[in-house]
Amino acid sequence: MAVQALDASRAPIDWQKFALPAVLIVVAYGLIPAYASSYLVEAILLPFLALSLAAVGLNLLTGYCGQLSLGSSAFMAVGAFAAYNFNLRVEGLPLAVTMILAGISAAGIGVVFGLPSLRLRGFYLAVSTLAAQFFVQWALTKFGWFSNDNPSGVISAPRMAVAGFSLDGATGRYLLSVTAVIALTALVWRLVNSATGRNFIAVRDNETAARVIGVPVLRTKLLAFAISSFIIGVAGVLWAFTYLRTVEPAGFNLDRSFQILFIIIIGGLASIRGAFLGAAFIVVFPLFLSRFGAFVFGGLFDSGVLDMSQRIVLGALIIIFLIAEPNGLSALFDRLKRRIGSRSS
Amino acid sequence: MSYYDFLFVIEVLVGGLLSGVMYSLVAIGFVLIYKTSGVLNFAQGSMVLFAALTFVSLVERGIPFALSLLITFAVMVALGFTIERTVLRPLVNRSPMTLFMATLGLSYIIEGAAQLIWGTQVHGLDLGIDDTPFEVGGILISSFDLLAAGIAAAMVAGLSAFFYWTRIGLAFRAVADDQFAALAVGLRLPRIWGTVWTAAGFVAVVAGLLWGARLGVQFSLSLIVLKALPVLVLGGFDSILGAIVGGLIIGASEKLAEVYLGPFVGGGIEGWFAYALALVVLLVRPSGLFGQKTVERV
Numbered sequence: 271m272a273v274q275a276l277d278a279s280r281a282p283i284d285w286q287k288f289a290l291p292a293v294l295i296v297v298a299y300g301l302i303p304a305y306a307s308s309y310l311v312e313a314i315l316l317p318f319l320a321l322s323l324a325a326v327g328l329n330l331l332t333g334y335c336g337q338l339s340l341g342s343s344a345f346m347a348v349g350a351f352a353a354y355n356f357n358l359r360v361e362g363l364p365l366a367v368t369m370i371l372a373g374i375s376a377a378g379i380g381v382v383f384g385l386p387s388l389r390l391r392g393f394y395l396a397v398s399t400l401a402a403q404f405f406v407q408w409a410l411t412k413f414g415w416f417s418n419d420n421p422s423g424v425i426s427a428p429r430m431a432v433a434g435f436s437l438d439g440a441t442g443r444y445l446l447s448v449t450a451v452i453a454l455t456a457l458v459w460r461l462v463n464s465a466t467g468r469n470f471i472a473v474r475d476n477e478t479a480a481r482v483i484g485v486p487v488l489r490t491k492l493l494a495f496a497i498s499s500f501i502i503g504v505a506g507v508l509w510a511f512t513y514l515r516t517v518e519p520a521g522f523n524l525d526r527s528f529q530i531l532f533i534i535i536i537g538g539l540a541s542i543r544g545a546f547l548g549a550a551f552i553v554v555f556p557l558f559l560s561r562f563g564a565f566v567f568g569g570l571f572d573s574g575v576l577d578m579s580q581r582i583v584l585g586a587l588i589i590i591f592l593i594a595e596p597n598g599l600s601a602l603f604d605r606l607k608r609r610i611g612s613r614s615s
Numbered sequence: 616m617s618y619y620d621f622l623f624v625i626e627v628l629v630g631g632l633l634s635g636v637m638y639s640l641v642a643i644g645f646v647l648i649y650k651t652s653g654v655l656n657f658a659q660g661s662m663v664l665f666a667a668l669t670f671v672s673l674v675e676r677g678i679p680f681a682l683s684l685l686i687t688f689a690v691m692v693a694l695g696f697t698i699e700r701t702v703l704r705p706l707v708n709r710s711p712m713t714l715f716m717a718t719l720g721l722s723y724i725i726e727g728a729a730q731l732i733w734g735t736q737v738h739g740l741d742l743g744i745d746d747t748p749f750e751v752g753g754i755l756i757s758s759f760d761l762l763a764a765g766i767a768a769a770m771v772a773g774l775s776a777f778f779y780w781t782r783i784g785l786a787f788r789a790v791a792d793d794q795f796a797a798l799a800v801g802l803r804l805p806r807i808w809g810t811v812w813t814a815a816g817f818v819a820v821v822a823g824l825l826w827g828a829r830l831g832v833q834f835s836l837s838l839i840v841l842k843a844l845p846v847l848v849l850g851g852f853d854s855i856l857g858a859i860v861g862g863l864i865i866g867a868s869e870k871l872a873e874v875y876l877g878p879f880v881g882g883g884i885e886g887w888f889a890y891a892l893a894l895v896v897l898l899v900r901p902s903g904l905f906g907q908k909t910v911e912r913v
Binding site for chain 2: 390392393394397400405407408412413535574578581582584587589592593
C-alpha cells in the first residue's frame with residue numbers, strides 16, 4: 271500500500287482537472303468584479319448565485335438522497351430571518367458567523383420537518399414537506415418578533431462589512447455571494463464523493479436494500495435534511511441580503527419552492543453542475559422571453575401576457591426535459607462537450 | 616358547558632363537515648387518476664380552474680347554461696385525451712416522482728393557458744342556488760353547502776355505480792389492481808388512462824362550478840389543490856372512501872381548531888392546520904387511513 275501511495279504522489283498531476291475550476295475562479299474574482307456592469311451583477315448574477323446555491327442544497331436532498339421536498343423556500347425564509355435576527359440582536363457578530371448560525375437554524379428546522387421522512391415515503395413525504403412551507407410562512411408573518419415588529423413582516427438587509435471593508439455596493443455583495451457559493455459548493459462536492467454521499471445514493475436507489483447492506487438509513491436521511499436545509503438557509507440569506515435587500519415572508523412562497531425544484535429538473539438531478547446550469551436558465555429565460563415577445567408581438571405582449579406565456583413555456587419545458595432529457599442540461603452539456611472533443615481529435 | 620355553547624359546537628362541526636365535502640370533491644379527482652395510473656396529479660387544481668373559467672366565460676358570452684356545461688365537458692374530454700397522448704404516454708414506465716413533476720409542469724401550462732385564453736379578471740358565478748342559511752333545532756346550516764354535499768354524494772354514487780356495473784368501470788378496476796395483468800388480458804391502457812383523465816376532468820367541472828360559485832372564478836381557484844392534498848394524505852391516495860372521510864375529518868377539525876385553538880396562537884392557522892393533522896395521522900398510519908399498504912422487496 272505504502273509503495274502505491276508513493277507512486278500516486280509521484281504521478282504527473284492531471285492539470286486538466288484543475289483547468290476548469292481555475293478558469294472559473296479567475297472569471298469570478300477577476301473579470302466579473304472588474305468589468306461587469308451593475309445591471310448584470312444586480313439583476314442577473316446575484317439572483318443566479320442565490321438560486322444556484324438553493325438548488326445545490328435541494329439537489330443534495332432530492333437528487334442524491336431521493337427525498338422530494340416541496341418546502342425549499344421555507345428553509346430559505348428561515349435562513350434569511352435567522353440571519354436578520356442574529357445580526358440585530360447580537361452586537362458585533364461577524365458576517366460569516368451570522369451566516370453560519372442562520373444556516374444552522376435552517377438545518378434545525380429542516381431536521382424537524384425531516385422527521386416524518388423516517389416513516390413516510392414518496393408522495394406522503396412530499397406532501398408533508400408542504401407543512402413546512404405553510405407553517406414557516408405563517409409563523410414569520412404572525413409573530414412580529416421575527417421581523418422586529420415590522421407590521422408587514424418585512425426585513426431589510428443590515429449594513430454588511432468584513433474586516434472593515436463595506437460590502438454594501440453591488441460588487442461587494444457579489445463578492446460575498448460568490449465566496450459563499452464557492453465555499454459551500456466545494457463542501458457539497460466533497461460530500462457527494464464521500465462515503466456519506468454514497469449512502470445518500472443507496473437510500474435513494476433502494477431504501478430497503480440500503481438498510482440490508484448496513485447503511486444507517488434514518489441517520490442518513492436526517493443528515494441529508496440537515497445539510498440540505500443548511501445550504502438552502504444560507505442561500506436564503508444571500509437572496510435576502512445580497513439580492514433583494516428587503517424581503518417579506520410572502521417572498522418565500524410555494525412558487526419559489528417550485529422554482530428551485532424546476533431548476534434541478536431542468537439542470538439535472540443529482541448533478542452539482544446541473545444546479546448552476548438550471549439556475550442560469552431560470553434567471554435568464556424570463557428576460558429572454560420578454561425581449562423575444564416584445565420583438566415578435568410588439569405592444570400586444572404586455573406584462574400579463576408575458577407572465578402567462580412564461581408559465582406555459584416553463585411548464586412545457588419541464589415536461590419536455592422529463593421526457594427527452596431526464597438528466598437535464600447537465601447531460602446535454604456533456605454530450606455537446608463530447609461532440610466537440612471528437613471533432614477536434 | 617351550557618346548552619348554547621353545545622349548540623355552537625354542533626353548528627361549527629356541521630359547517631366544518633359540509634366544507635369538508637367541498638375538499639373531498641377535489642380530492643376524488645386525484646384518487647381516480649392515482650388509482651388507475653399511480654400518478655399524483657398536481658394539475659387537478661388547475662383543471663378545476665380551467666373548467667370553471669371555461670364555463671363562466673361561455674355563460675358570460677350569452678351561451679345557455681346547459682350548452683355551456685356540455686361544451687365545458689367536451690373541452691375536458693379533449694384535454695384528458697391530449698394529456699394522455701402528449702404527457703403520459705411518453706413517460707410510461709418512469710418513476711412516480713417523474714410523473715408527479717410532469718403534472719407540476721402540466722399545472723403551469725393549464726393555469727397559464729386558461730388565463731391567457733379567458734383573461735385574468737375575477738368572474739362571479741351564479742348557479743341560481745339560494746345561499747340563505749336555515750335553522751334546524753337552533754343550528755344554522757348553509758343551504759348552499761347542503762346542496763353541494765348532495766351533489767357530491769350523487770357524484771360519488773354515480774362514480775361507484777359506474778365502477779361496479781359498467782364494462783369500462785371493470786377495466787378501470789382491473790388496471791388499478793394490476794397494470795401488467797390488465798395489459799396481458801388485452802385491456803388498452805392508453806384508452807383507459809384517457810378515459811380516467813376525462814373522468815377526473817368531469818369531477819373538476821363539478822368542483823369548479825361549486826367552488827367557483829363560492830369563491831368567484833379566479834386564479835386562486837387552482838390553489839384548492841393545496842386544500843385537497845392533506846385530505847388525500849389523511850385518507851390514503853388510492854381510496855375514494857378515504858377521500859370522503861378524510862375531507863370530513865379535515866373540514867370538521869379545521870373549523871373546530873380555528874374557533875378553539877386559533878385565538879391562542881393569533882389565528883390564521885387554516886393554512887397549515889390540515890397538514891399538521893394529516894402528519895400526525897401519518898405517523899401512526901404511514902399510508903393514510905384507507906390507503907393500500909405497500910410491501911417492500913429488494
